[in-house]
Amino acid sequence: MNWGTGIVLTIIGFVALIMTMVVISVRMDGIELVTENYYEEEIKYQDRIDDSNSAMQLDREVISYNSQSKVIELDLPNGTIGSLQLFRPSDSSLDQKIKVEVTHTGKTEVSLDQLKTGYWKVQLNWSENGVDRYQEKKITI
Template structure:
């Protein structure tokens, strides 16, 4: 019988410990969520969304082309060849090529599109570090903007 009295006295302490633990958990959760920064990626997120929609339109225009610009990467020659189809005269094309390194943002760089008379641009890749690169082409022709991405791996 003395054991029943001992276990009967323990349950109020158990309940008190449970409630105290629950309150501490709630306070800790409140503190952690209050300290969490929910900064927006950009302050002008609405304008950024509009720009993103324009990017979608550029990609759709590129997909609708009968013949798209081609990138040919020769690792042996350390040369990237960009060639535009004949429907885009070289003089009417302007834009940029961005070499985007997903693993190291400091290596990203942008160069202008400068086609020769045959619609080709040769780009030396010797300065590119080994690894995966996204080549992002943004160009304008015939009053419209186009966008295309390709992945190359420098070995």
């Protein structure tokens, strides 16, 4: 075999490799955006930063996770209304949104027994004393 044949075979092999990679990437399922309304959420991001800063000013940990009993404990005052989003980055079909209404004093418990094991983001939005707040915690079940 001479040099010309080797170069031609190398180029053909390279093109075949690239074409195979393109076909595989086009046929892939499960490539999802983090959120459906990505651009709208990006515009509202400064509000989330402000809400997060107001939550940091509290002198308590609002979200705590007990890995033994698979329970999230929310330290919110009586009368608080908010929403708890359980976000699974690897599979958006497992995401859940739970409405939170605190009608008693003490900690509110949310059971996570039904969730699939793995990495989760817990995002809590609530209003306390007329101030909107946001806190996020990353957990592994």
